[in-house]
Amino acid sequence: xxxxxxxxxxxxxxxxxxxxxxxxxxxxxxxxxxxxxxxxxxxxxxxxxxxxxxxxxxxxxxxxxxxxxxxxxxxxxxxxxxxxxxxxxxxxxxxxxxxxxxxxxxxxxxxxxxxxxxxxxxxxxxxxxxxxxxxxxxxxxxxxxxxxxxxxxxxxxxxxxxxxxxxxxxxxxxxxxxxxxxxxxxxxxxxxxxxxxxxxxxxxxxxxxxxxxxxxxxxxxxxxxxxxxxxxxxxxxxxxxxxxxxxxxxxxxxxxxxxxxxxxxxxxxxxxxxxxxxxxxxxxxxxxxxxxxxxxxxxxxxxxxxxxxxxxxxxxxxxxxxxxxxxxxxxxxxxxxxxxxxxxxxxxxxxxxxxxxxxxxxxxxxxxxxxxxxxxxxxxxxxxxxxxxxxxxxxxxxxxxxxxxxxxxxxxxxxxxxxxxxxxxxxxxxxxxxxxxxxxxxxxxxxxxxxxxxxxxxxxxxxx
Ligand code: HEM
Numbered sequence: 001x002x003x004x005x006x007x008x009x010x011x012x013x014x015x016x017x018x019x020x021x022x023x024x025x026x027x028x029x030x031x032x033x034x035x036x037x038x039x040x041x042x043x044x045x046x047x048x049x050x051x052x053x054x055x056x057x058x059x060x061x062x063x064x065x066x067x068x069x070x071x072x073x074x075x076x077x078x079x080x081x082x083x084x085x086x087x088x089x090x091x092x093x094x095x096x097x098x099x100x101x102x103x104x105x106x107x108x109x110x111x112x113x114x115x116x117x118x119x120x121x122x123x124x125x126x127x128x129x130x131x132x133x134x135x136x137x138x139x140x141x142x143x144x145x146x147x148x149x150x151x152x153x154x155x156x157x158x159x160x161x162x163x164x165x166x167x168x169x170x171x172x173x174x175x176x177x178x179x180x181x182x183x184x185x186x187x188x189x190x191x192x193x194x195x196x197x198x199x200x201x202x203x204x205x206x207x208x209x210x211x212x213x214x215x216x217x218x219x220x221x222x223x224x225x226x227x228x229x230x231x232x233x234x235x236x237x238x239x240x241x242x243x244x245x246x247x248x249x250x251x252x253x254x255x256x257x258x259x260x261x262x263x264x265x266x267x268x269x270x271x272x273x274x275x276x277x278x279x280x281x282x283x284x285x286x287x288x289x290x291x292x293x294x295x296x297x298x299x300x301x302x303x304x305x306x307x308x309x310x311x312x313x314x315x316x317x318x319x320x321x322x323x324x325x326x327x328x329x330x331x332x333x334x335x336x337x338x339x340x341x342x343x344x345x346x347x348x349x350x351x352x353x354x355x356x357x358x359x360x361x362x363x364x365x366x367x368x369x370x371x372x373x374x375x376x377x378x379x380x381x382x383x384x385x386x387x388x389x390x391x392x393x394x395x396x397x398x399x400x401x402x403x404x405x406x407x408x409x410x411x412x413x414x415x416x417x418x419x420x421x422x423x424x425x426x427x428x429x430x431x432x433x434x435x436x437x438x439x440x441x442x443x444x445x446x447x448x449x450x451x452x453x454x455x456x457x458x459x460x461x462x463x464x
Contacts, residue, residue, distance in 0.1 A: 016358070021049065043365065051070065051350070060357065062359035064360075065349065065360060068397050071367070075402070078347060079404050081343060084341075095269045098268065107406075111405070111409070112251060113251055114266065115409065117245040123413055127312060133167060148456070150454045152452045153286050153454070155452070158279040162185060166178045166182060169267060184221050196444050196445055225267050229267075246263055274414075286431045287449070291380070298321050322422045322423050333441060334364035334399070337365040338363035338365060364399045367399055429457045431458075432458055433455055434456055
């Protein structure tokens, strides 16, 4: 494998205009190509032009970086020079100023307050909650399996991940109110996905039927979340679920609690950031497992060896292969295919000066397929993540959860959830694709299958 360093760049100063670039439109820049097929465009841009590529968005400067040294520079060493991109701002009308959309001091304060809630050792109590959500799904699956009805696995994993995050946030008090949230969240998700590649400034503002449906769903969710918050505040926060933890959170520097608006923004952010990504990762994993029976057999053997549903951190420690499967699945199909930063001031990347206001794309989709760091990158091989084979791999070529101060706050939760779901489902069912056709990936807010993935549920005792 050829390994090269970003530091090998020549010493003379070069400007943004000198950065290699794919052919793009005069005024629109790379926007049409990104909208048509961002995944292929970004991959090909790296292959043809290297680890720093200019990709102007209309008349605004933008670059893609795919070298671990450059990624470290932007996300870690000079992270204070890189803020939220305007693409993220577009979610503010829905998420308010929650962790995903907030910036500057407000973000730093919220992150300080929420970080302890998501530490790995604080999450063990969620394992039985996850197991219970899967068991409920498996009861529904009994009926479908008996009638031989194939399932849309994306829809099933979406419902499951939403159920998990609802139970985690609201615990037992969820009940019928949470059902309304569960009904409305997919409406928000579909609406924001439909706007994702729209560059029309009026998009999202016109009173189309979809827009009205979206506003109604958002209003319903807001009412329910505020009701949960008010009831809980009046009763006094206990120690039962994440809502309690958010109510009890205090800024370690000032001792202040979150106000009602901040709580609302964080709860809706956790709902949206915490379920579509996980659902996506699980969906692709079932797809990959059916196409790689040797990996599926090992996962099933590990699940059988555990002998019961995972309920403790000790159980998860024994499920090493399930973890590797999850890690490899989010390498091949990273749910967040690219994340972006905005340069607050001019900076030098690989000896090119990029102007203030440059959007920097950091695409896990491309980094995870970089032939300098991954052997046979398109091959599904969970053993890449054994400690022996991970040793020596640069940290910043594997970014399913980002890195640096804004790294995913839910990464431990997400990996635990994947381990629990994969193990418990694999112990009861073998999921078989109904068609041999390869499924392609589509870049929306997350990396989605371009068509529904239909699977048959074979009860394990009968699976051959
Ligand atoms: C497989 C599942 C998941 C993936 C692949 C994923 C991926 C990511 C990535 C790449 C980022 C960083 C984006 C950036 O740097 O701009 C991020 C941020 C975030 N994620 Fe996740 N995520 C997952 C699950 C979750 C879950 C389960 C939660 C919460 C329950 C969550 C909550 C968040 C939040 C709040 C942020 C913003 C953090 C900040 O800016 O301080 N994510 N996620």
